[in-house]
Every structure is written in C-alpha cells, then in structure tokens.
Amino acid sequence: MTSGSATPLTWLYAPGDRPDVVAKALVSGADVVIVDLEDAVPPDRKAYALAATTDLLSSPHPVPIHVRLPSAHDTTAIAALAPLPGLAALRIPKVTHGTDIQRVAALAPGVPLHALLESALAIEHAHTIATAHPAVRGIAMGEADLRADLGVRDDRGLDWSRSRVVVAARAARLPPPAQSVHPDIRDLDGLVASCAHGRALGFLGRAAIHPRQLPVIEQAYLPTPEEVAAAEEIVKAAATDAGALALPDGRFVDAAVVAAAHRTLSLARTHHG
Secondary structure, three states: OOOOOOOOOEEEEEEOOOHHHHHHHHOOOOOEEEEEOOOOOOHHHHHHHHHHHHHHOOOOOOOOEEEEOOOOOOHHHHHHHOOOOOOOEEEEOOOOOHHHHHHHHHHOOOOOEEEEEOOHHHHHOHHHHHOOOOOEEEEEEOHHHHHHHHOOOOHHHHHHHHHHHHHHHHHOOOOOOOEOOOOOOOOHHHHHHHHHHHHHHOOOOEEEOOHHHHHHHHHHHOOOHHHHHHHHHHHHHHHHOOOOEEOOOOOEEOHHHHHHHHHHHHHHHHHHO
C-alpha cells in the first residue's frame, strides 16, 4: 500500500470511469489523487469504473491514490479495492455515524480511511466519527450536499459547520481537514479568496476538480516568507530558553506557539525541499 506526503496540500478528484483523466491527474502535480466512484460516475458506469480502478491499483504509483467509494455500504467495491497494492486510502462518502466507519474498517483491515461529512447529522457527530476507529486518518466536508441539507444560501452559513469539523479533527488528533472543492474552475480569484478564508478557519489544503486549481491552492496554503521567518525566530528563541518566553518585539511565546512554529517550518520544508 502506498503512502504520501505527511502534509498534502492538494487533493485532485478524477472520475473512475475515465482512465484517461485519471492518468492526467497522476502527472498533474497534485499531492494526492482521488479516484471518484461516487458522484462523478453515472449509475450505468459504476461497474466499469470499479473494474478500471482495480486495474489501476494493481501496482503501486508514485502519487498516493485515494478512492472515494460509491457508498459506505458497497461491500463489493470495498472487498475489491482493499487488498490492492496501489491503494493509499479509502474515502467514505456521506458518513453519518461511527458505525459507518467501523463497517468499512472491518471489511478493509489495515486500510487508512477518510470520512466525508455531508449532512447536518454528520456535523453533529463529527468527533464521534473522527474517533470511531484507529484506521481513520482524516475527516473532511462535502459542502455541496451539506449546503442543500441545511438550506444555506450564503456561503458564510457554513462557517459554523466548518469550524466544528476543524475542532473535531484537532480533538481527535487528526490532521487539519482539507477544504471542500471550489466548484467553478474558471473563478481563480474566488478560489484565492475562499482558500484564504478556509486557512483562517484552520483548514489545511484543499480538494480540487481541475488541475488549474492546484497551484492556486498550494500557494494559498504554503507559509509565506514572513511566516517562515517568524517561525524560525520562535524556534530559535525556544531552543535557548525553556518554558514561556518573550520575543524581542514583546510577543509572548509558550509551548503551543512553539509547536505551531515547528509545524509551519515542516510544511515549508515538505513543499520546498
């Protein structure tokens, strides 16, 4: 089973019934490629999509490949995909309870799982889902379905749910969630603004539906030179003075701030070498 960067920033979806699109995704520069067997595949092509995906995953790939299952109840897909050497993780759509995770984990022992929260009930159960099984490696939102479920008209209406998912992931000691997709692939200015908002809420990285979105997402989520310099200053000060300390400019620094600085430097190193 393959594994990828400890801090992926870009997650590119590709429809499982389009091997040509999947092949392009694998050389797009995305940190993770998500082969979609759910919404992106018409019902009459589900069987073909699964067959094409099992063929793809019969050998490892340099880029981690996740597969979004048709559903948490599709035992045929889970059984076919779980043992394949090219599979990095399974993504479970429309999770509402921890039992959804446990069901998949029982059928796919040893496979990392990511839960997609796409309803009001899922948001209410976010921490329970995040801690449902040791195989859970992350949680994320499916904002299109959630927006419809809540009847939200303004994007800001999702901010409470977003924050809840960020908090649940942190409380479960999981990585920060990646943002849901920005559906307009031509609206790169809107994508920039949306990523800035997501980063302010505590997200890290973002799912994409077109390669042109990838550099925008990466740039939005990489630490700026100023942030790297500030983190280096904090880490340097902490190395010579144990416990809480004050920097020359008067900022107070404690262990949590030092840990955040280390994360900033690690992210910058991962993506810049």
